[in-house]
Amino acid sequence: MKNLIWTVCLCIGMLSCSKNSDAPEEEKSVVKPEVASLMFPLNNSECVDGAIISSAKSKVTFEWNTANNADGYELKLKNLQTKITTGHLSSKAEISITLDRGAAYSWYVVSVNNGSGEKVESGVWKFYNAGEGVTAYAPFPADGVSPLSGAQIAHLAAGITLEWTGNDVDNDIEGYDIYFGETSNPELYQENLTASSLENVIINQDTKYYWKIKTKDKRGNVSYSDVFQFKVN
Numbered sequence: 001m002k003n004l005i006w007t008v009c010l011c012i013g014m015l016s017c018s019k020n021s022d023a024p025e026e027e028k029s030v031v032k033p034e035v036a037s038l039m040f041p042l043n044n045s046e047c048v049d050g051a052i053i054s055s056a057k058s059k060v061t062f063e064w065n066t067a068n069n070a071d072g073y074e075l076k077l078k079n080l081q082t083k084i085t086t087g088h089l090s091s092k093a094e095i096s097i098t099l100d101r102g103a104a105y106s107w108y109v110v111s112v113n114n115g116s117g118e119k120v121e122s123g124v125w126k127f128y129n130a131g132e133g134v135t136a137y138a139p140f141p142a143d144g145v146s147p148l149s150g151a152q153i154a155h156l157a158a159g160i161t162l163e164w165t166g167n168d169v170d171n172d173i174e175g176y177d178i179y180f181g182e183t184s185n186p187e188l189y190q191e192n193l194t195a196s197s198l199e200n201v202i203i204n205q206d207t208k209y210y211w212k213i214k215t216k217d218k219r220g221n222v223s224y225s226d227v228f229q230f231k232v233n
Contacts, residue, residue, distance in 0.1 A: 032118045033070035033111035036093070039063040041107075043125040044140065044167040053098060055132050061096045062107065064122070070111040080104040080126070080141050083226070102131020104140055104223075128169055138221035139168040142176065142196075142213040149228040159200040164225070166196060166215045177214040184227060186210045203232045 040063040041047040050058035062075055075095055078085040081103055088095055099105065109122045126140045145163040147153050153160065162180070166173055178198055180189035189211075190198060203209060209232065213225040 030118060031069050031113050031116045033113045033120055034067040035120050036067045036070070036073065036109040036111050036122045037065040038107075038109065038122055038125050039065060041125070041127040041129075043127070044169065046128045046130055046137065046169045048130045050099070050101075050129060052101075056101055057098055058101050058129060059096050059098050060129060061094055063094045064109050066093045067111040067120075069113050071114040072112050074110040074112065076108050076110065078106045080106055080223070099129045101129055102134050104128050104138070126167065136217075136219050136221065137169045139166055139173055139215040139217050139223045141223045142166040142215050142225045144211070144213070144225065144228040147228075147230040149226075149230065151230045152233055153230055155203065155205045155232050159202045161197055161199045162201055162211060163197045164213050166213070168215075168217055170217065170219075172218040174216050174218045176216070178211065179214070180209065180211040182207060182209060184210050184229075186212060186227070205232055207232050 040049075041060065047060055050060040052058045064073075067073075071091075073090050073093065073095075075088045075090065075097075076085060077088060077097065079100070088097055104126065105128075106124050106126045108124045111120050111122075112118075128137050142164045143166075145165055146161065162178065164176070166176065174194075175191075176193045176196070177191040178189045178193065179186040180201065181187050186209075189201075208229060210227050210229045212227045215223045215225075
């Protein structure tokens with residue numbers, strides 16, 4: 001009987017030790033940096049404060065507010081004519097970058113916490129880098145609002161509404177042409193729209209669609225948006 005009691009106690013003790021050894025470690029808190037607030041160049045503006053390097057280039061200092069819990073930043077810069085995006089690392093809330101003069105750009109800042117690896121993105125701003133002798137600028141490429149690019153949407157027999165936003169330094173947008181279709185290079189669908197939406201666009205089930213916007217101003221300048229796409233379930 002004593003041997004039996006000892007064996008039972010020993011097994012219980014082994015189970016207790018095993019349970020303690022397998023106990024999960026206390027989870028570490030994840031530190032997330034704040035979103036950076038952009039300051040300069042101003043959104044939808046003409047940047048005139050750059051240091052001129054040549055007739056084709058100037059250096060612009062980008063600025064944003066310091067974000068709490070951020071150990072560093074990456075500025076994402078896109079040339080809206082060439083569609084090329086570049087990344088620029090900075091440990092401070094500013095960085096100087098050489099740009100093409102007379103070109104349109106968009107930019108945003110990624111705040112990074114090195115300890116947790118967490119990253120957050122700011123909003124996106126657009127601006128024109130001032131050019132030599134430029135008196136009028138083409139509109140900024142329009143942004144697609146709805147459907148969001150990459151979205152999957154339900155089929156509607158009555159069709160859907162395409163929505164977008166457009167901006168121009170000169171505030172002289174005259175209208176929009178919409179390209180829409182089932183290929184990545186969509187054909188002209190409707191032109192000379194003055195509103196920033198198009199209703200009753202007919203769609204089919206189980207089909208992927210592509211669309212883009214051509215923005216026109218009163219001086220004959222134009223710009224083209226990126227090509228957006230969505231899937232109809």
